[in-house]
Amino acid sequence: MEVDSESEVEIADLVGDVIRASKIPAKRRGIPIRPTVDKLCSAVYEHGLLPEPLNDLIGLLVKPSHLDQASLGALVRNLYPVAAVSADAVLDVVGCLGIGELKPSLNIQAALLRWLVMVYHVIDNPAILSRAYPVLFNLLDVAATRPQLCHVLALITRRKHVQPFRIQAVLALSRQTGKDPSVVGLLRVFKDYYPEIIVGDAVRGKASAFKHPDIQWRLHLDEIQESHSRRMQANAALSRQSGFQVRHKSFGRPGRSAIPAVHSSHATEQSVTLEEIDNATSFVKNIENIMLPSQLVAVIADPLLQKLLLLRPDEEAYSRVNNWMVAVLQDIRSGEADAHTISDVLGLLHEYVVVSKKLPPLILNFFVDFLKVWNGRDGREAILGLLPYAPLLEFDKLYENIFRPLEAGVLDSSPESQLAMLDFYKNLLRHWNVQLLASDQIPSHATTSVPALVNHAQRLALTLTQTNPTVATQLAIVSFLEENASLLSDERLRQNIRIAIPPPTLVYSLFFSSSLAVLSRLCAILSAYKQGFQAAMAVKVSRRAGAPAVNSSTYDAEYVNLFNGFLMDICNCIWRMRAFTNADPNARACLVSRRRVRLFEGYVGSLDSDIVSLPLLFGLSHSPVLSLQSVLALRDLEDEALERSESSLEARHPGPVTQGSLVRLREQGGLVVSWQDYRISVLQRLEGLGFVGIPDLMRNTMKILRGPERNESVVSGGSVGGVEV
Known part of the structure; x- marks a missing residue:
């Protein structure tokens, strides 16, 4: 079910x-x-x-x-x-x-x-x-x-169950329990089948009547089952109506803009009409013989006719539909349609485009004129739902003619409108990814169009981090970045689409999120980017036909080093306990100025507590989003040690963990574990909980986690392996 x-x-x-x-x-x-x-x-x-x-x-x-x-x-x-x-x-x-x-x-x-x-x-x-x-x-x-x-x-109990040995057993049990009411009640059930065997004395006395244990519970169960049954019947009826039966209603429009219901004229005894189909079996059995209805424009509103034209394409049918669209869209373009008609027609076009997964050029051209006079309200949801199916064309032309007017109508300086546009661009990028994966040949303009779309959406995302800095906004941003990173999972696309890295401010804003999910997903995205850069740098420049468009000459040293700066700063914070340092190659101190760093250091030093220095506060042990999982990882190690040994630990670590605290813990009779093994256990715990991004980025970037060097004693935390230019 x-x-x-x-x-x-x-x-x-x-x-x-x-x-x-x-x-x-x-x-x-x-x-x-x-x-x-x-x-x-x-x-x-x-x-x-x-x-x-x-x-x-x-x-x-x-x-x-x-x-x-x-x-x-x-x-x-x-x-x-x-x-x-x-x-x-x-x-x-x-x-x-x-x-x-x-x-x-x-x-x-x-x-x-x-x-x-x-x-x-x-x-x-x-x-x-x-x-x-x-x-x-x-x-x-x-x-x-x-x-x-x-x-x-x-x-x-039925007659076949009442055997002599069972009667004897229940009689004996009744005597042993002092005529337990429940046992006597069972004996009376037996007596109903064999009254001549069980004498009256055996069933005398107080007996259980075996009433229902909880009538209210039973009544509530009946209500739940009845409600579920009604819901399932309604869903089944809706499924039949919307899936494999034609819609027996007309969708009204003023004058010639009416979308009729499916109606087949000139049917013969040998023909099969759509109106006769009422289930999936009948549809599949007769799909080759079903005659098209008289007015094919009904395909816009009828799911069954949509299925028929998808499985049995007909160029003449699509031509007839396009002719109707020209007429009805001309009514809207000329201003003769009211707001209700506009919303209704756009809603039906949305249904049609979503089912066909294609946006016909006719509809795309209509929006070039319509969006210039659109009020930003009528049919907004439908427009944001169907325009992501725009074909992969040159982004600059699409933006100038379609997306810029769309933004002018949708954006009103509110975070909600900005999130709506970011979601729109995410859906558009997903559709383009699908198009590219399904195409035999990558269009030449895809190399520039996809990065241009990504860069534009990333600027919008950067604005959102300032207008609405919430976890929900950050999750929406990383969802878009993940859609871009998915391009890198396919080797053919990776060789033809240039990586568009996010602005540094956007990366660091997400890195300092209060959500572990955001941090983990960001690290997974950067890890995918790193692998994409490495694959591109491994491809030498070649002029032969069919050579990858993205190679070692695609990215200049400054661009790659900007990305390496992300890796260095994140590893410095999480793994190497060197937050906000700019002494390492490509490190940018997370864009925090030295004056600010000194202020932070002074504040931390002024606190009347045992708080460690500033560089440690954003590491595995002290980070606001990682500290809980870090101390729980240490607890797991202590519990495992107790399970392996019969003796108990003389001391447990109170947390958070540092190199020095692990030494003191060992001296106090506590857990014996190295700083390196502790940190690896934290990564393993994160991975086990589904937060795979941080362990993936650390193993993909920290050289000490990738080879035999892993077992050596490390004070500095190991070197960071960025993308080699």
Whole structure:
């Protein structure tokens, strides 16, 4: 079953978080898991669980884990399935019952049995419990789960299950337990099948009536399942209507601008019309024989006709559509259409372009005139959605005729409008990347057009860092830079598209972000750029036909050294503990002037604390975004040392870590670890958490992390390997 709503995506993510946390001891998690469990329980209570996350949670409950009993109990109480419960889930519960080290606690077993009773009516195959009858019956000796187990057995007992040896066993158990009400209740169920064998004395006394454990829980489950069923039916109906059935409605326009519904004239007994198609099977079966409708302009608004023309192209059909576009766009160009008509037509054109993934020259030429008089409001979302499909042409001409007027209409000095344009350029760059990857030959103008687009968008991004310096803005910027870096993953594009590095101010603004995700993604981008530069520098200048357009002569020394400055400054801060130095080759001290550096040093020195010097404050141990992961990496090393040795550590490091503090820790009987190994462990932890950019850049840049030099003692932190000019 597909996840079809934001709530179900959220629940799936929360289930994954809880399962991952269950595998880590509480002391090593860093943050408590109970708030996540409570959030998951609240979401499940409101929306229920799809089969897959339900099975995942049951798998967690039936196996040993590091979750506390209160959290496990809360999860069991909120196992609300939105659909039928699978046989696998039922068997998982049955298999976890009993006593043993690998079994869940008896309280959790009892809660799971109680849950089986409450969901018995929605089990996909109730007979699965009948097959497990011998297993369940043999567990009646466990007193803690006996009441719930008897209830389950009472539900599934049939005549074939009531055997003489089971009657004798239940009678004996009843005598041993002093006529336990639940056991007596099960005996009464047996007596219904064999009244002549079980005498009255055996079933006298107080007995369990096996009532439903929680009526309110059952009513809420019914509400969740009914709501999910209605939503699935509505989605299915919408899918059928929008995908493989024609739209039986007309899209009104004034006068000749009307977009009609699909209608096929002159149909014969042998022909197949689009109106007859009502599902995907019928469409595929008859695709070669489907006749085109009378008015092909309906393709702009009808998804089924769009699919037909994509899978069975017809030049005459496209010509007829273009003729209609000329007429309707002329109405807009001449000012005869009102705002509603403009928005409506642009919205339909947007749908058409998104489906076809092409922006016809006719529509592109229309925008040359339309954007000059556009008010920046009518159809704005549609325009920003369809113009990214512009073909890869010379950027200067596109910008002058299309993008500059578009910016004039969209940009209003607000960060929201600037973010909208940055997202527009990101989508345009992505479309151009796809075009280049799909083309047999790279156009000659692509070598200049793509870098020109990137440079223009990077200037816009630099403006955004000043008008709206938030993490959300930084994430939007790195998303654009990642789109540019993706060009470098393809060797053919790397040989033809020049690398456009970001402005230094933009790089350093992102580097000092308060978000670890931003820093990691920036480092991954710079690492990709470095590999691209190295590949280009390895290509010698050649005049032969077919030689790469980007080679060692493409980038001058000043340009490459500017990029090397990024690498040097970042490595100086993170790895070499030399923040804001300009003594190294190409280092620019992160563009911080020497006067500012002296002011910072004076401030740090004036603090009445044990704070280390300024150059260390932006390294792995002290950086605001890296310090937590650094100290947790050291905790992991200490825990691993304790697991390997029976003796305990006499001291633990309080953090943050320095070379000197590691020496003192060793002298105090604490963990014995070198400065180099500690830093490598931090990189490994970052990599394990998905922040791969920083480890990738360090290993790609720091020579000491790339070869046998790694094991030698390092005080300076090793040399930085930039791009050789």
